[in-house]
Amino acid sequence: MAESRDPAAQDNGILARIGRRSDVVVGVLLILIALATIVESRSFPTTAVATDIGAGAFPTAFAGILIVLCVLLIFNHFSHGALPDATDPIGTEESEALAEPTGPINYLNPVLGVLLTVAYVAAISWAGYLVTTPIFMFVLMQVLGFRRVVPGLVIALGVTFGLYLIFDVGMSVALPTGTLFD
Structure with a gap:
C-alpha cells in the first residue's frame, strides 16, 4: 500500500496517534496536579476541635481518588493496547475511520457549558445552593446531550440532595443559602 502524500491524511494519522496517547498524557498531568494538591492541602490550618477533620481532608481525599482513577x-x-481482542477494532483502519471527525466541530455546547457555569457561580450567592444546583445540573445535562427529562431531574435532585447531606448535615460545612431568602 502506497504511503499518502496528502498533508490532510498525514495530519489525521498524527491526530490519531496523539489521541491514543492522550489518556496517558492526561492521566500523568492529573496525577501531578493531584500530588500538588495533596502537598498544598497539608499546609491548610487546623482547628482546636479534636473531632474536626480539618480543611485539608477533602482536597486530599479527592486528590487521592483522582490519582487512583488516573492510574x-x-x-x-x-492493557488495552497490549492485549487486543480479535473482535476489537482498535488499531485497525476501521477504528481510525470511526475516530475521524465526520463534520465540522461544534463549539456551541462547550461554550454554553462554560457560560452556564459562570452563571451558576454568580447565581449561587444570590439564590443559594439548593435552588441553583439542581437547575444548573439539569440544564447542563441537556446542553451536553442527555435528553431524558425525568432521569435528568432525578439525577440533578439526587446529587444536589446527596451533597447537601454529606456536607451540610454530615460534616457541618455550610453551603451557600443565598440572599434571596434572607
Whole structure:
C-alpha cells in the first residue's frame, strides 16, 4: 500500500496517534496536579476541635481518588493496547475511520457549558445552593446531550440532595443559602 502524500491524511494519522496517547498524557498531568494538591492541602490550618477533620481532608481525599482513577486510566490504556481482542477494532483502519471527525466541530455546547457555569457561580450567592444546583445540573445535562427529562431531574435532585447531606448535615460545612431568602 502506497504511503499518502496528502498533508490532510498525514495530519489525521498524527491526530490519531496523539489521541491514543492522550489518556496517558492526561492521566500523568492529573496525577501531578493531584500530588500538588495533596502537598498544598497539608499546609491548610487546623482547628482546636479534636473531632474536626480539618480543611485539608477533602482536597486530599479527592486528590487521592483522582490519582487512583488516573492510574486506572493509564493501566487501561496500556492493557488495552497490549492485549487486543480479535473482535476489537482498535488499531485497525476501521477504528481510525470511526475516530475521524465526520463534520465540522461544534463549539456551541462547550461554550454554553462554560457560560452556564459562570452563571451558576454568580447565581449561587444570590439564590443559594439548593435552588441553583439542581437547575444548573439539569440544564447542563441537556446542553451536553442527555435528553431524558425525568432521569435528568432525578439525577440533578439526587446529587444536589446527596451533597447537601454529606456536607451540610454530615460534616457541618455550610453551603451557600443565598440572599434571596434572607
